[in-house]
Structures are given as structure tokens and as C-alpha cells.
Amino acid sequence: MGGAQLERPSGARPGVCVRRSFRAHAGDQPRRPPGPIPVPGTMKQESAASNTPAASQSPTPSAQFPRNDGDPQALWIFGYGSLVWRPDFAYSDSRVGFVRGYSRRFWQGDTFHRGSDKMPGRVVTLLEDHEGCTWGVAYQVQGEQVSEALKYLNVREAVLGGYDTKEVTFYPQDAPDQPLKALAYVATPQNPGYLGPAPEEAIATQILACRGFSGHNLEYLLRLADFMQLCGPQAQDEHLAAIVDAVGTMLPCFCPTEQALALV
Ligand SMILES: N[C@@H](CCC(=O)N[C@@H](CS)C(=O)NCC(=O)O)C(=O)O
Numbered sequence: 001m002g003g004a005q006l007e008r009p010s011g012a013r014p015g016v017c018v019r020r021s022f023r024a025h026a027g028d029q030p031r032r033p034p035g036p037i038p039v040p041g042t043m044k045q046e047s048a049a050s051n052t053p054a055a056s057q058s059p060t061p062s063a064q065f066p067r068n069d070g071d072p073q074a075l076w077i078f079g080y081g082s083l084v085w086r087p088d089f090a091y092s093d094s095r096v097g098f099v100r101g102y103s104r105r106f107w108q109g110d111t112f113h114r115g116s117d118k119m120p121g122r123v124v125t126l127l128e129d130h131e132g133c134t135w136g137v138a139y140q141v142q143g144e145q146v147s148e149a150l151k152y153l154n155v156r157e158a159v160l161g162g163y164d165t166k167e168v169t170f171y172p173q174d175a176p177d178q179p180l181k182a183l184a185y186v187a188t189p190q191n192p193g194y195l196g197p198a199p200e201e202a203i204a205t206q207i208l209a210c211r212g213f214s215g216h217n218l219e220y221l222l223r224l225a226d227f228m229q230l231c232g233p234q235a236q237d238e239h240l241a242a243i244v245d246a247v248g249t250m251l252p253c254f255c256p257t258e259q260a261l262a263l264v
Pocket of ligand 1: 113163186
């Protein structure tokens with residue numbers, strides 16, 4: 001989301017989870033991470049799109065194609081985990097905002113991006129929660145961007161991650177009275193990688209111990225915590241905060257002391 005400008009906090013509005021807006025310039029192309037996400041079994045460093053298995057050349061999301069007024073071909077994709085900081089697909093616009101009726105939980109196992117078969121990491125999914133409110137970023141894709149984004153996300157989220165698509169209602173921070181239909185990738189309890197609830201301390205321990213092809217699981221946690229900081233103090237995620245606190249408590253045990261360093 002390069003080139004984004006933090007705009008002045010807008011006034012509080014009833015029912016709005018946050019007050020700040022964070023808007024990438026429309027048309028900003030995402031910075032490609034160094035090298036695309038390798039797909040198991042094809043460890044050639046090709047672009048993710050060319051790695052897409054033939055069967056998913058034109059993935060059809062299981063959710064209805066959420067349409068909004070205006071450009072019928074445009075699609076909004078809601079990210080609330082790694083898509084928040086690394087969409088890695090071309091988009092025309094992005095908006096910070098939230099979805100109601102869902103809570104974010106580190107309840108999905110990950111044996112590729114942030115973990116391994118022996119040591120699965122933990123990444124986020126959405127839990128249906130009538131009182132819930134989850135922060136993230138919605139990306140608008142138009143024209144050819146739509147099929148490219150869906151093809152890429154089908155590999156990254158569905159094939160590699162066990163996520164399925166779901167239509168959600170997204171409330172842009174700067175226009176919560178003009179909600180948008182969006183596509184979200186959600187890991188349900190029925191997917192094989194689902195780990196489900198655990199004490200935040202246990203989740204923190206797992207995150208501290210795991211890494212995968214996309215990096216350490218701790219980076220995933222802290223990037224998400226950074227995003228929530230950007231959104232402003234009103235954007236609360238108690239589950240995320242409790243895990244970050246638990247990591248902070250445990251880190252001294254994981255960090256060598258000066259004495260231990262002197263021995264190396
Ligand atoms: N679907 C959620 C979560 C997506 C997510 O974090 N997926 C992981 C595991 S499949 C991923 O893509 N990781 C890439 C990374 O960790 O950089 C989102 O909208 O952000």
C-alpha cells in the first residue's frame with residue numbers, strides 16, 4: 001500500500017469502530033515482495049500467477065460475486081491478516097475500515113507461510129460473533145485486476161491456506177454510512193488446517209517458535225499489531241493485544257542474555 005497518506009481523524013460517528021483514515025493513493029501498485037510465494041513441489045522462483053495449478057486457472061469464489069453500485073465489474077476484497085500489509089496483487093483503490101459481526105482469531109494453522117508440517121504456525125481467520133468488529137483493509141480491483149487477483153488469492157489463500165470465500169459488508173472508516181459488499185477469505189472449522197481456540201499464552205508460544213516460507217510467525221503478529229496501532233486507539237482487538245502482551249512477557253526467556261552471548 002505504498003504512498004499511503006494518513007489523513008486527519010474524521011469526527012466520531014455512531015457505530016464507527018475507528019476515527020482515522022488511512023488511504024493509499026488510488027492506482028498505487030503494491031510493492032512486490034522479493035520473489036513470489038513459492039508453491040510446494042514447484043520451488044522454482046516463478047511468479048505466483050504462473051504457479052497457479054491449471055485446475056484453478058479461473059477460480060470461481062464460492063461466495064457470490066459481491067457487486068456494488070457503480071462499476072459492476074469492480075470487486076472489493078477485504079483483508080484482515082497478511083493481506084493488510086502484503087496484498088501482493090494489483091488494485092485500484094484501498095480503504096481502511098471494518099466488518100461487523102466477526103471477530104479476528106489466531107485459530108488457523110499454517111504449515112507453509114508461517115510454519116511447517118512439524119511446527120504449524122498460527123494465522124488469523126474470522127469467527128462469527130454478533131458483537132464482533134474486525135479491522136482491516138478493503139482493496140478494489142477492476143477490469144483485468146479481478147481475475148488476476150482471484151487467481152493469485154486462490155493459490156495463496158485457498159490452495160495453500162485452507163481459506164474459503166465469504167461475502168461480507170465492509171464499512172469504510174471515512175464513510176461508514178456507505179458500506180460496500182466485499183469478498184473475504186475465511187478459514188472455517190471444517191478446513192484441515194483449523195486449530196481452533198487456545199489460551200493466548202499457548203498461541204504466543206506457538207507464534208514465537210514457528211517460521212515458514214513467508215517468514216517468522218512473530219513478524220505476522222507484529223505487522224498486524226502495527227496496523228491496528230495505525231488505525232488509532234479506538235480500534236480494539238483484545239485477542240490480538242493479549243497475544244502481543246504474552247509474547248512480550250515470554251521474549252526475555254527466548255532472548256539470550258549478555259552472559260549467554262559472551263559464551264558464543
Ligand atoms: N484471509 C486473511 C488471512 C490471510 C492470511 O494471513 N493468510 C496467510 C496464510 S494462508 C498468508 O497469506 N500468509 C502470507 C504471509 O504470511 O505473509 C486476510 O484476509 O488477510
